[in-house]
Each structure stands twice: as structure tokens, then as C-alpha cells.
Amino acid sequence: MSSTNAAQPHSFFTDVMAYFDKASAFVQAPPGVLDQVKYCNSIYSMRFPVRVGESLEVVEAYRVEHSHHRLPTKGGIRYAMSVNQDEVMALAALMTYKCAIVDVPFGGAKGGIKIDPRKYTVEQLERITRRYTAELIKKNFIGPGTDVPAPDYGTGEREMSWIMDTYTTFFPNQTDGIACVTGKPITQGGISGRREATGLGVYFGVREACSFADDMQSLGLTTGLVGKTVVIQGLGNVGFHAAKYFHEGGCKIIALAEYEGAIHNVKGLDYLAVVEHRKATGSILNFPGATNMARNTDALELECDILIPAALENQIHQGNAARINAKIIGEAANGPVTAEAEAILNAKGIMVLPDIYLNAGGVTVSYFEWLKNLSRVRFGRLGKRFDENLNKQIIAAVEDLTGRTLDDTQKRLIGRGADELDFVYSGLEETMIEAYRQLRDARKENPKIPDYRTAAFVVAIRKIARSYESLGVFP
Ligand code: GLU
Secondary structure (H helix, E strand, O other), X not given: OOOOOXXXXXXXXXXXXXXXXXXXXOOOOOHHHHHHHHOOOEEEEEEEEEEEOOEEEEEEEEEEEOOOOOOOEEEEEEEOOOOOHHHHHHHHHHHHHHHHHOOOOOEEEEEEEOOOHHHOOHHHHHHHHHHHHHHXXXXXXXXXXXXXXEEOOOOOHHHHHHHHHHHHHHOOOOOXXXXXXXXXXXXXXXXXXXXXXXXXXHHHHHHHHOOOHHHHHHHOOOOOOOOOEEEEEOOOHHHHHHHHHHHHOOOEEEEEEEOOEXXXXXXXXXXXXXXXXXXHHOOOOOOOOOEEEOOHHHHHHOOEEEEEEOOOOOOEOOOOHHHOOEEEEEOOOOOOEOHHHHHHHHHOOOEEEOHHHHOOHHHHHHHHHHHHHHHOXXXXXXXXXXXXXXXXXXXXXXXXHHOOOOOHHHHHHHHOOOOHHHHHHHHHHHHHHHHHHHHHHHHHHOOOOOOHHHHHHHHHHHHHHHOOHHHOOOO
């Protein structure tokens, strides 16, 4: 996604620090502790050569570990031409706060390689990924208890399996080796539900926000998701799954945006048919029945109930914030709203559900995958059959006592034991609901906390600061 705010260089990390400072006013902790939390602990900037065709290319890449208050550090690796040190630092910092909000016991990190992955063959991408992993190994920036990467913009399961394979080749006898990276294919130690986790977490988070009558009333909305209009920018893994769950939850998706532009239909778009159309024609534009919009960012300005930016940072900025016509913005991407834009959105009364809460579903399920890898057993393996047998006996006893027989659907629903996917979905749902309540409670306890982003930073900083209690600097 391109940004329309290219005139001024924009420091994403400065924005994150500004959010941190704003929230710090609501946190009681010794100032030294706050500084320790705020800045990046380790920054690894690297250049390495990769053979591409007949020539040698020097690739620019980064890994930043923002906070070591919990180990390992955790965060994705992105492949994009927009990658730079400032961006990776900002994203690493967001990971720290994100993990704290959803009680995932990791510090934050992020990696990035400055390439356009579409310009390379699969073999070249594999070479770049393996070389990057080797660089991380050399400097101790990867390992199951050190720093655990995951997918991000421009990477996916394939890249994660290359990373795991490279790491385990270097450390063949490490029993926990496959826990050095998450977001792997299921056949390579991945976990069911990781692929859709971020999009599903976005859905759970927005659904929870829409369940409070007084909050919805002040936005001029009714509770629940049914019938709400949704605009989604980005149809990658996160945007696609968000579209799926909002659609299944009864929302009407009225616009979708991708690189090449946006399409709009007030009557609603069939997101699956749009994906098929894009596969067939190479573009979402000219989708039957929809209106084309020249720039993907045009879709952001449409009137809707819920706007989901699910692409890159800096999409809603000083230049277009005043024209945003959504009631709720759900930040599925990292940093899609700049700090300047947020002030404008707040003044307009728009509810912004911040990235560090709303897209934390990905890292939450990464945590489950890491636990699965360390324990070396699939969730549900030990208990599923036991539960099923027990439930059968309970059903039989109930039927016996009441003289009534349950129908097959009821028996199937009550009788089954939970498998891995059930545990992942319920763990994710519980995590997103509980975290939202913490943010909402923080605002209820202190009405001066002006918005959900500040509340999210407050909750995160409080939790992280407590982890420095052992230093004996707390009053
Ligand atoms: N890249 C994702 C994020 O920004 C996932 C990180 C992870 O699973 O470690 O949250």
C-alpha cells in the first residue's frame, strides 16, 4: 500500500514514543524504569551479499529487540521496500506492548529485509531468508529462549519453514530447536489456527467493543455486529481473514482496497468472489457491480461503521484524517494511524481500537505454537478421547434420568472432546475479550485517559514496569 503522505519524512518510532509519553503520565513507576521500557535494547543492522542470477546483490536487513524484560523476545519479519531502521524499531516496540496487553510472556522484537519479494524467484527468496537466518544465528538474535521470529507483511509459512530448517541445521541436537520461529506450516511444527489468528482476533476485538450499549450509543450505533457496514484496506492474510469473520458475523463489507485501487458497493461485496476475480484478472478493479476507486486510500474515506486498515503503517495521516467517515477504526495493521491523525480522529469522536490490542491475536497464537513446540505434544492429544467418553456417559445418564433422547446434533455438540483448533480458538477468544475489558476498565477507573490507545499503553507499561520490581527501585 502506498502512503499519500510522502511529502514529509515521518518517524514511526517517534510516534510510538509519543504514545508512550502520553500514557506514562497515568503510570506510577520510577522514571528510570520507564526509560528502560521506552527505548530499544538491541539493534542489529546488517548488510549481506546474495547471488541473484549472475550478479551479487547487497541486501539491507534488520532485527531489533526492543525489550528483554521477558524472554524470548518475539515479533515478525517483514519483506518490503519500505523497511528501514526507524520502522523496525517502532514495530519492535509495538510488539513489547502488544505482548504485555494480552499477557503473552515475551519481550518485543521485529525484523525486516528491504526487498520487494515479488521481484525474486522462490529460490532467490529462500537464499535470502536462509542467509538472513544465518546472520541472526551469528549474533545470537534467534533461538527458542532468545528471540523468536514469525510472519509479518510479505512473509508467511514458507519463509518460517526455511528459518526453522536453517536454525535446526546449525543446532541439530537442540531439543527445542523448532521453537525458534512460529507461524510454521502445520507439517513443520506449526499450530492449527495460526494462519487466521490475527484476522480472527481483530473480529473478536471489534465484536467485544461493539457489545457495550453505552459505548455504542455514544457513537450513534446499536450493539452487535449484525448489519454493520465494513471497509477493509488490504486483502493479505490479515485483511482476508478479517473479511471472512466480519462477513460470517453478519456485517456488510461495502469496500475492499488493495495495491491497485479500491472497489465499492453499498449493497455489499462478496469478498470471496473478489479474491477469485483478483486471482483471475490480477486486480480487484472492475469487479462486476462495484464502483472502482482510483487510489486504495480513497476507500478509507467512505462512510461506514467499521474501517479496518489491514495493510501498512501511515495510511491515515494529517492529510486525510479529517475526511474519515467511519464510527470505529480497527487497526488490523501495525501503525496505520499516525499520532497527528489520531488527534483529529479523537476530536471527531471516532473510536480507534489500537493495533497493540487489536492485532495481538497473531502473537497470541504464536505463543500457543511455541508452547506446543516446547512441550512437544499437540493440544488435545491427551484429553480429547477421555472427554468424549466421559461426555457419552453423561449424555446416557441424563437420557436415563429424564427418559428423553437427545437428537444427533445435540449429541455431537455436547459429546465431543476439544481438539487443537478448539483450544486455539477458545484461548484466542478469551484473550481478546479479557484484554479489551482491561483497557475499558482502565478508562472507567481513570476517565482522564482519553482514548483506547492511551489505555492500551497504560495497561502495557504498568505490567512491564512491575517486571522490574526485583531491582528494588519501586517505592
Ligand atoms: N507479525 C505479527 C505481529 O505484528 C505476529 C508476531 C508474532 O507472532 O510473533 O503481531
